[in-house]
Amino acid sequence: MTMASLTLPQAGSVDRAERRHFIARHAGSMILLAAIGIIFVFPIAWAALSSFKSTNDIITGTFPLSWSSFLPLQPTFENYFYLFTELNFQRNLLNTLIAACGQVGIAVVASSLAGYAFARLRFPGSRVVFALLLLTAFIPVEAIIVPLYRIMQWLGLVSTYPALFLPFACNPFGIFLMRQAFRDIPLEMEEAAKIDGAGPLRVFLTIALPNVKPTLATLVLIQFIWSWNAYLWPLVIMQDPNKQIAQVAIANLKSIPNFPMDGPLFAAATAVTIPLVILSIVLQRYYVRGLVTSGMK
Amino acid sequence: MQATAAKPPRERQWTGQNSNPILGLAMILPAAAALALFQFLPLITAVLNSLQSFSPFDQSSTGWVGLDNYAELLADPAFRSALLNTFVYIALMLGLTIPLALVLAVLLDKRLPGSTWSRNAIIGALAASEAVTALIWNQMYEPSSGLFNAILNAVHLPTQPFLTGSSQALISIVIMSVWKDVGLPMLIFLAGLQAIPRELPEAAELDGASERQVFWTITLPLLRPSIIVALFMMTITATRMFTPILIMTQGGPQGSTTNLALYSYMLGFEFQSPGSASASVVCMLVVLALVTAAQSFILRDKEAK
Numbered sequence: 356m357t358m359a360s361l362t363l364p365q366a367g368s369v370d371r372a373e374r375r376h377f378i379a380r381h382a383g384s385m386i387l388l389a390a391i392g393i394i395f396v397f398p399i400a401w402a403a404l405s406s407f408k409s410t411n412d413i414i415t416g417t418f419p420l421s422w423s424s425f426l427p428l429q430p431t432f433e434n435y436f437y438l439f440t441e442l443n444f445q446r447n448l449l450n451t452l453i454a455a456c457g458q459v460g461i462a463v464v465a466s467s468l469a470g471y472a473f474a475r476l477r478f479p480g481s482r483v484v485f486a487l488l489l490l491t492a493f494i495p496v497e498a499i500i501v502p503l504y505r506i507m508q509w510l511g512l513v514s515t516y517p518a519l520f521l522p523f524a525c526n527p528f529g530i531f532l533m534r535q536a537f538r539d540i541p542l543e544m545e546e547a548a549k550i551d552g553a554g555p556l557r558v559f560l561t562i563a564l565p566n567v568k569p570t571l572a573t574l575v576l577i578q579f580i581w582s583w584n585a586y587l588w589p590l591v592i593m594q595d596p597n598k599q600i601a602q603v604a605i606a607n608l609k610s611i612p613n614f615p616m617d618g619p620l621f622a623a624a625t626a627v628t629i630p631l632v633i634l635s636i637v638l639q640r641y642y643v644r645g646l647v648t649s650g651m652k
Numbered sequence: 653m654q655a656t657a658a659k660p661p662r663e664r665q666w667t668g669q670n671s672n673p674i675l676g677l678a679m680i681l682p683a684a685a686a687l688a689l690f691q692f693l694p695l696i697t698a699v700l701n702s703l704q705s706f707s708p709f710d711q712s713s714t715g716w717v718g719l720d721n722y723a724e725l726l727a728d729p730a731f732r733s734a735l736l737n738t739f740v741y742i743a744l745m746l747g748l749t750i751p752l753a754l755v756l757a758v759l760l761d762k763r764l765p766g767s768t769w770s771r772n773a774i775i776g777a778l779a780a781s782e783a784v785t786a787l788i789w790n791q792m793y794e795p796s797s798g799l800f801n802a803i804l805n806a807v808h809l810p811t812q813p814f815l816t817g818s819s820q821a822l823i824s825i826v827i828m829s830v831w832k833d834v835g836l837p838m839l840i841f842l843a844g845l846q847a848i849p850r851e852l853p854e855a856a857e858l859d860g861a862s863e864r865q866v867f868w869t870i871t872l873p874l875l876r877p878s879i880i881v882a883l884f885m886m887t888i889t890a891t892r893m894f895t896p897i898l899i900m901t902q903g904g905p906q907g908s909t910t911n912l913a914l915y916s917y918m919l920g921f922e923f924q925s926p927g928s929a930s931a932s933v934v935c936m937l938v939v940l941a942l943v944t945a946a947q948s949f950i951l952r953d954k955e956a957k
Contacts, residue, residue: 381762381764384759384762384764385764385765385766387759388759388760388764388765388766388767388769388770389766389769389770391756391759391770391773391774392766392769392770392772392773393773394773394831395770395773395774395776395777395831396773396776398777398785398788398789398792398831399776399777399780399785399788401788401792401799402784402788402791405791413791414797415797417794417797417798417799417802418796418797418798418799418801418802418805419802419805419806420802420803420805420806424799424802461686464682465682465683465686466683468679468680468682468683469679469680469682469683469684471679472675472676472677472679472680473680476672476675476676476679477672477673477676478672478673478674478675478676478677479673481676481680484680484684487692488683488684488687491687491691491692493888493937493940493941493944494691494695494937495888495891495892495913495936495940496892497892497894497913497916497917497936498695498698498892498913498916498933498936498937499691499694499695499698499933500917500920501698501916501920501921501926501929501930501933502693502694502695502697502698502701502930503690503694505694505697506689506690506693506694506697521686521690522686522690523690524686525682525683525686525687525690526687527687529683530683555672555675556675580779583781584779584780584781584782584783586781586782586783586895587894587895587898591921602781602783602784603783605783605784605787606783606787606899609787609790609899617791620787621788621791624784624787624788627781627784628780628781628784631779631780631781632776632779632780634779635775635776635778635779636772636775636776636779639772639775642775642779643775643839643843646778646836646839646840647839647840647843
């Protein structure tokens with residue numbers, strides 16, 4: 356209410372008085388909001404700023420507290436230079452991208468097909484199968500990682516690219532999301548196409564799919580982010596350093612004995628995280644919808 | 653759409669070409685096959701492995717041993733501590749994220765100047781990877797040269813061991829995870845709040861209810877479905893906590909941050925002990941099922957009154 360009247364063209368003095376009243380009433384909340392934003396931005400921003408410090412500067416310059424704890428007082432690009440020349444980090448980024456594309460591609464195809472079948476087609480056992488598939492949402496990766504590793508061994512896929520994305524590309528989240536989207540299409544649209552003689556597969560491709568584009572965008576974004584951020588599974592299944600993804604490569608920088616890599620580590624963390632964070636904020640309409648739907652019945 | 657959906661039996665009217673069992677089965681086949689192979693098969697294998705013993709040399713099964721693996725685990729103090737820590741992680745994560753997420757959601761829902769900035773920052777933290785955030789926080793927690801101790805030192809407070817102290821390591825990991833994950837329940841609550849018709853709280857305020865009364869008597873009860881979903885999702889998140897622990901403490905010091913997820917991983921990969929690793933995984937799933945069941949029981953009970 357107050358917000359609306361603020362924007363109304365009113366007599367100047369009334370307007371100003373009201374604005375002052377609004378600010379006085381909400382000053383505490385607004386300061387709190389600003390502080391909350393800073394708390395959530397800080398660690399990532401601090402890492403990004405530190406990526407322009409030398410490793411020595413990071414280790415010796417943070418403690419005791421001074422401007423150099425936060426800011427690169429002698430900014431340098433040496434970490435990025437080292438990362439992309441000595442460590443060949445672009446290779447890891449490319450591997451991450453390959454895994455993400457594989458995951459997104461499979462997820463889109465498999466989830467749309469299954470989602471449509473569960474939403475619109477009648478076949479024996481559909482409810483039981485749907486319930487069983489959703490049940491896998493309860494199974495954490497951490498719980499099945501050893502037997503899953505054995506299965507990949509048996510399939511001969513250890514240390515291959517498909518091993519990175521194949522096991523988790525089909526997930527209950529995607530199927531559920533697509534099923535909900537297909538259910539929301541008015542039946543009449545599909546009926547009309549059928550009266551014109553289109554078969555169910557044609558209806559799926561020409562009517563249903565084009566009508567769920569926003570949901571497909573959500574699915575692509577969420578799967579991309581999940582794959583981009585995966586750590587444990589690639590750590591276990593990928594033993595070929597040339598095919599290792601970025602997240603694992605970054606974490607490996609932490610544990611090189613007697614050779615601190617803090618600078619390159621911050622640079623790599625920044626290179627991997629900042630684009631993704633910006634993507635999630637710019638596309639938050641899709642991102643948030645996916646996150647919230649994943650928990651909704 | 654709504655009217656059609658309500659008529660029982662719903663899908664009978666939607667027959668004709670749609671009762672096409674072969675097409676339906678063909679369309680679910682890729683997803684169903686993948687989930688069967690990569691989710692159910694490993695799960696069943698884990699349960700079966702937990703009932704067998706294995707040769708320490710070639711990892712082949714040496715026969716069924718009933719619940720021996722479980723008995724062995726229960727006798728291991730490291731397992732008991734991992735089991736206890738799993739509950740501690742769940743309790744702390746739920747106890748901190750859910751109320752904090754509620755407060756944040758209510759604050760953001762006022763749509764004051766600054767809300768967008770705050771929401772974007774929280775979404776950014778949520779989208780960053782667990783591995784990278786753990787590495788960054790690890791640097792900030794660093795006991796001798798880290799930022800947190802630099803700040804404590806600057807305000808003349810004693811420096812803390814954080815991740816290197818067995819009484820502080822677990823809570824340090826939890827604080828990082830709360831920072832990282834609070835966005836998810838917050839977004840769920842925000843969606844729930846936006847679904848509440850504005851007239852309800854406004855009418856109550858006109859009747860003279862205070863902001864606090866409106867929250868407790870109107871907003872909170874209407875948010876119940878969102879709270880159930882958020883609790884459920886955070887329970888899964890808290891039970892499976894793994895990456896930050898592996899990166900920040902490897903379960904130490906003295907096992908003080910090891911939970912069942914990490915314990916099973918160590919047994920399975922580092923100690924090559926499939927039988928007890930599987931038994932420990934099954935225990936973790938039982939914990940998850942028990943906590944989830946307890947939540948739905950408690951929340952259903954309230955509704956019945």
